[in-house]
Amino acid sequence: MKLNRRLFIGTGAAAASTLAAPMVHAGAHGKPRVIVVGGGAGGATAARYIAKDSDGAIDVTLIEPTRTYYTCFFSNLYLGGFKEMDDLGHSYGTLASDYGINVIHDWAVGVDRDTKTVTLAGGDSLPYDKLILSPGIDFVDGSVPGWDITAQNAMPHAYKGGSQTELLKAQIQAMPEGGLFVMVAPPNPYRCPPGPYERISMVAHTLSKINPTAKILIADPKEKYSKQGLFEEGWQKYYGGMIDRLGPDFGGGNVSVDPAAMTVDIDGSVEQADVVNVIPAQKAGRIAELAGVTDGNWAPVNPEDMSTKADPDVYVLGDAAAQGDMPKSGFSANSQAKVCANAVRGALTDSRVFPAKFSNTCWSLISENDGVKVGANYEPADGKISSTGGFVSQTGEDAALRKATYEESEGWYAGITADMFG
Incomplete structure (x- = not known):
């Protein structure tokens, strides 16, 4: 109905x-x-x-x-x-x-x-x-080492509606060809359980049109998430090869960031990113x-x-x-x-x-x-x-x-x- x-x-x-x-x-x-x-x-x-x-x-x-x-x-x-x-x-x-x-x-x-x-x-x-x-x-202070609210313009959370959302979109649109978007996903419990993964879908939708060689990487502390099978089916169907997710077994729960350098350290592996969306605890x-x-x-x-x-x-x-x-x-x-x-x-x-x-x-x-x-x-x-x-x-x-x-x-x-x- x-x-x-x-x-x-x-x-x-x-x-x-x-x-x-x-x-x-x-x-x-x-x-x-x-x-x-x-x-x-x-x-x-x-x-x-x-x-x-x-x-x-x-x-x-x-x-x-x-x-x-x-x-x-x-x-x-x-x-x-x-x-x-x-x-x-x-x-x-x-x-x-x-x-x-x-x-x-x-x-x-x-x-x-x-x-x-x-x-x-x-x-x-x-x-x-x-x-x-x-x-x-x-947000819980210190939940993502290297990030606090003073870093939200460099690495936006965009988890409160308004200017943060506009900033994140502008950063996505300004990514260099073949650039890297990294999301640091939050631990449970948090606002809107499917929200980070719908966001990945929407970022991928935009990049597939304006920057199809760009890559998306998710560092996720959770073993599983809401609607996981549905999202992964859709990502493979529409955005094949663009999105990778690292769960806790692959270091997704051991993450720190450097907003000045625009880097994300995932269990000792440092990624140079163009856009970093940090969604803290x-x-x-x-x-x-x-x-x-x-x-x-x-x-x-x-x-x-x-x-x-x-x-x-x-x-x-x-x-x-x-x-x-x-x-x-x-x-x-x-x-x-x-x-x-x-x-x-x-x-x-x-x-x-x-x-x-x-x-x-x-x-x-x-x-x-x-x-x-x-x-x-x-x-x-x-x-x-x-x-x-x-x-x-x-x-x-x-x-x-x-x-x-x-x-x-x-x-x-x-x-x-x-x-x-x-």
Whole structure:
């Protein structure tokens, strides 16, 4: 069944149904206050659903430093020439004008859980009754020896949408004839498990057209990865001889880089590269750590409502959460946001809270009109979000099915961005 905008938005309808709010739990300050930090697939969705379904009974503030949000999901298609950067950019104007959300473009730099306040870089301190953190990812210092965030212009990560993605594409287009592109792939867990390998597909697609004698080398610390058989089938079919992957058995887990020299040392073998895409090990966005709700890397949450194990009034969504079986993806964050929004609204207005149900699908494009997918449904069980059954594309599928899968992904993108930004 083709997933279009209407069907996608309906997938969270039960958890987000608008119901009468018989009682509003407000103190002396008036309406209950919800602050959402992070305006991506988790945060924007949560803010919109709480504001929409509470019908003005809850004061919602969204804190997001960027005025235009560029999705990391689908950014690989920009590298492959299937999207323009403007296709990935979205603004917050409708959330403010149509849903009454107070959108503040600033950095959240501190959380005081005792006084229930969030501090902004601009100096303001905002009170909350419920706090939702959806800060995405940051990188683990030292996870790739020789690389830190100051080297991101020489060796971009491009794992946050926007200028890094544009920089990586410019570097790919400027590669010399027959040049070498090296990716340092991340260890588990990380944002979008198939993402690095879709990126390789899209880089190969671009190079096959503008620089067909170029080579791609992947240094990978993982023994296996998401959709591995599907990607390797596609690489052989479309980009034969261009892509090599070195897993841990061949030194892929023992890598260091020299950004000044543009070299990559893979288990003692030094490669002189023209473009190096370093995707480091990842952890929850910094504000989750500052709030004191992480285990050092990720924020453990309760699967019924995404509240943190450390504080029932602080919730963490999406990539930053340690929740169980769901992959870190935009679809997962959006699904978790709907469950969280329903629970927060129920706690603050005594409206009905539905049992938590989650879903996720991750699409990847291997070549033109050759899309593949993996996904599952989930429910709380055994103290975590647990899979109740899944699916994955199969090798050897015919061209019509692969084209339909790609078109389905386009429908999903239109649906999720409408769901996020209104």
